[in-house]
Amino acid sequence: MRETLAVIGTGYVGLVSGTCFAEVGNQVTCVDIDEYKIKRLQQAEIPIYEPGLEELVRRNLGEGRLRFTTDLEGAVEQAELVFIAVGTPSLPDGGVDMGQVKAAALRIAPLLGRDKLIVIKSTVPVGTARMLESLLRQHAPQHASFEVVSNPEFLREGSAVRDTFHMDRVVIGSARQKAADRIAKLHEPFAAPVLITDRESAELIKYASNAFLAAKISFINEMANLCDKVGANVESVAEGMGMDHRIGPHFLQAGIGYGGSCFPKDTQAQLRIAENVDYDFKILRSVIEVNRLQRELFAKRIIEALDTPKGSTLAILGLSFKPNTDDVRDAPALDIIRILVEQGVHVHAYDPVALVPAASRLGHQGISYFTDPYEAVAGADAAAVMTEWQQIKRLDLQRLHMLMNRPILLDGRNCFSPAAMAQLGFEYISIGRPSI
Numbered sequence: 001m002r003e004t005l006a007v008i009g010t011g012y013v014g015l016v017s018g019t020c021f022a023e024v025g026n027q028v029t030c031v032d033i034d035e036y037k038i039k040r041l042q043q044a045e046i047p048i049y050e051p052g053l054e055e056l057v058r059r060n061l062g063e064g065r066l067r068f069t070t071d072l073e074g075a076v077e078q079a080e081l082v083f084i085a086v087g088t089p090s091l092p093d094g095g096v097d098m099g100q101v102k103a104a105a106l107r108i109a110p111l112l113g114r115d116k117l118i119v120i121k122s123t124v125p126v127g128t129a130r131m132l133e134s135l136l137r138q139h140a141p142q143h144a145s146f147e148v149v150s151n152p153e154f155l156r157e158g159s160a161v162r163d164t165f166h167m168d169r170v171v172i173g174s175a176r177q178k179a180a181d182r183i184a185k186l187h188e189p190f191a192a193p194v195l196i197t198d199r200e201s202a203e204l205i206k207y208a209s210n211a212f213l214a215a216k217i218s219f220i221n222e223m224a225n226l227c228d229k230v231g232a233n234v235e236s237v238a239e240g241m242g243m244d245h246r247i248g249p250h251f252l253q254a255g256i257g258y259g260g261s262c263f264p265k266d267t268q269a270q271l272r273i274a275e276n277v278d279y280d281f282k283i284l285r286s287v288i289e290v291n292r293l294q295r296e297l298f299a300k301r302i303i304e305a306l307d308t309p310k311g312s313t314l315a316i317l318g319l320s321f322k323p324n325t326d327d328v329r330d331a332p333a334l335d336i337i338r339i340l341v342e343q344g345v346h347v348h349a350y351d352p353v354a355l356v357p358a359a360s361r362l363g364h365q366g367i368s369y370f371t372d373p374y375e376a377v378a379g380a381d382a383a384a385v386m387t388e389w390q391q392i393k394r395l396d397l398q399r400l401h402m403l404m405n406r407p408i409l410l411d412g413r414n415c416f417s418p419a420a421m422a423q424l425g426f427e428y429i430s431i432g433r434p435s436i
């Protein structure tokens, strides 16, 4: 069955899911308050770097299934399903800023007539669906009939389109079976298993999943630190652990920790959710602390490798929080660069797509930006890999060696083989693997 959707918010979640719902035949209107962004989207200009998205937006715009507008009222009036996919940034205390969600709800409320479904896609604290339902009731026309459903999103940046078409599961939290069935039907083309539950559990599944994945990363990073001390190799340890199907091989890549707009924000938010009900979530507190320490530890290793940090030149390879995205929000590279610049290190930063967003956060004091990795390493006293981009993994290492002042490579993402690096004559330091 084709549905008419309004998707409020054209960030990662709203833009990708709205476009994918259009691709499978629904009529979708994406709404944002940012006029410039909407104008660009109407021309199929995508404000984020997301493989495959532009082509999908272009096709669905062309075929008339997808529209972009700032007219929220018009879009909601026409829609049967209204998705809320606005931002839920962190507050200074780690809690969740619900301002945008509430503002959207207050604009939707007067437009509620018969049988609209309000679907919350934004990552929101437990109890939000229930709270929004009463907020909407207060402001909706007297005889309005509607349901509020929770339908969290699990896509990853950089593979968001692929993740949507190959989703592991659809989670639907609803107080009524009929509403849940309708959202399940909407997802049928994606052929994924569906879990229908109560709204609070659905809201918590999202946080629990991100917290658990973050815990896997912090766990393997602590294992890497232990490997360094006992002379073991974390890659072999992870491989051996991953062969147990109860553990699984994924998300056991040791490195300089997780970043991005999700894990750091959502782990903090879940900690706050627990604190609010007087529960001390000890594991989660440690996961967050280990992630912070992992960045500091790598910065320390870089400083040790540079004999005299003040006045040294260091090439940084990779700035985004992971490959295939220009997102530098809470990227480990940025924190590490800040520590190094404070020590008087001059940084030559390279990234295939994230130079502009990184420069707008880091500024130019002590940092030069390069679009060519070889120019970034030329004359450097050491180089440090922060993101495992293919462009970095495929560098001509012999050329790198020749260009550098001193051939020291610190690899924060274990991109290269220690034996190959030794053969090339590098001093090579990686994470949880014997240094050469």
Ligand code: UGA
Binding pocket: 123, 153, 154, 155, 156, 157, 158, 210, 213, 217, 250, 251, 252, 253, 254, 255, 256, 257, 258, 259, 260, 261, 262, 263, 266, 321, 322
């Ligand atoms: C994450 C989740 O994976 C998605 O399921 C979720 O929907 C999304 O957050 C969200 O809440 O919106 P994302 O932040 O895009 O997605 O990125 P991931 O691919 O999960 O990577 C997160 C960070 O963990 C990156 O910095 C990555 O380098 C790091 N990581 C990942 C590791 O250090 N080791 C690993 O083994 C895996």
